[in-house]
Amino acid sequence: MACRDRGGGPDHAEWFKQADELGGCVESAGQIIGEEFDGRHAPDRLCRISRFAERNELVSNAGRDFREITSDSGLRAATLNKAGFGIGIFDFDNDRWKDIFVSRGDVLAHAMPGTVTEQLNSVFRNPGRAGKWRALTEEAGLDAAPVARHRGLAFGDLDGDGRVDVVVTAIGRPAEIWMNRSPESGHWLDIALEGTKSNRDGIGARIKLDSRSGAQYNHMTSAVGYASSSLGSVHFGLGPDDKADTIEIHWPSGTVQVLKDIPADKVFTARER
Ligand SMILES: [Ca+2]
Numbered sequence: 001m002a003c004r005d006r007g008g009g010p011d012h013a014e015w016f017k018q019a020d021e022l023g024g025c026v027e028s029a030g031q032i033i034g035e036e037f038d039g040r041h042a043p044d045r046l047c048r049i050s051r052f053a054e055r056n057e058l059v060s061n062a063g064r065d066f067r068e069i070t071s072d073s074g075l076r077a078a079t080l081n082k083a084g085f086g087i088g089i090f091d092f093d094n095d096r097w098k099d100i101f102v103s104r105g106d107v108l109a110h111a112m113p114g115t116v117t118e119q120l121n122s123v124f125r126n127p128g129r130a131g132k133w134r135a136l137t138e139e140a141g142l143d144a145a146p147v148a149r150h151r152g153l154a155f156g157d158l159d160g161d162g163r164v165d166v167v168v169t170a171i172g173r174p175a176e177i178w179m180n181r182s183p184e185s186g187h188w189l190d191i192a193l194e195g196t197k198s199n200r201d202g203i204g205a206r207i208k209l210d211s212r213s214g215a216q217y218n219h220m221t222s223a224v225g226y227a228s229s230s231l232g233s234v235h236f237g238l239g240p241d242d243k244a245d246t247i248e249i250h251w252p253s254g255t256v257q258v259l260k261d262i263p264a265d266k267v268f269t270a271r272e273r
């Protein structure tokens with residue numbers, strides 16, 4: 001897991017720098033994950049959660065300056081007064097737009113005035129280029145488990161149906177396994193990396209995938225929530241596209257490997273050459 005503690009107030013440039021260096025995960029009083037939400041080969045947005053009852057925070061990287069877009073994106077209203085402990089950014093419905101899952105529960109055992117320590121988890125659907133982020137807590141069925149002080153979480157396609165599933169731990173409660181049953185899910189492709197010159201799992205590799213609908217970017221990391229590590233393959237939601245035209249893998253060793261015409265809806269193993 002690659003998280004780095006940092007203190008002090010908001011330094012968005014430093015957040016992005018650390019997220020980029022670490023393959024997408026920085027930790028402070030809450031947790032920050034940098035991800036490519038809209039198709040550039042560096043974290044273009046950062047989502048920060050807090051372990052106390054605050055809002056989540058979304059920051060946009062325009063290349064040379066930074067803009068907090070929490071309110072404009074709708075995330076402020078969706079997360080106000082809710083604590084979070086772990087965060088994962090995956091395209092859960094395979095529509096080509098990465099969504100957010102947050103394990104919830106206050107860091108404190110005893111409620112402070114105006115706070116609730118035990119909470120339901122939340123998933124936030126990426127609205128794409130227009131619209132507001134929305135919390136899908138009940139709509140996603142996450143109220144089927146009792147409120148708890150949720151902590152670590154990990155992601156992986158547990159049943160091989162192409163929809164990323166979630167495991168969440170909670171203090172004093174059994175672990176929760178959330179099987180993803182998103183209806184009308186799009187095509188997908190998981191890329192499992194085998195490093196030869198690079199590290200065995202290809203951690204740190206950056207991948208550009210081109211398909212009919214355009215380019216997408218992702219990177220290999222197992223880093224997600226507190227004390228957690230996810231299954232090691234790189235997930236792409238492809239929407240209506242049934243194949244990847246080109247996959248460009250930038251391995252940590254410096255090797256750039258290009259693959260052509262890879263059919264969707266399977267786990268594709270890429271061995272470093
Ligand atoms: Ca999505």
Ligand SMILES: [Ca+2]
Pocket residue numbers: 156157158159160161162163164165179180
């Ligand atoms: Ca699944």
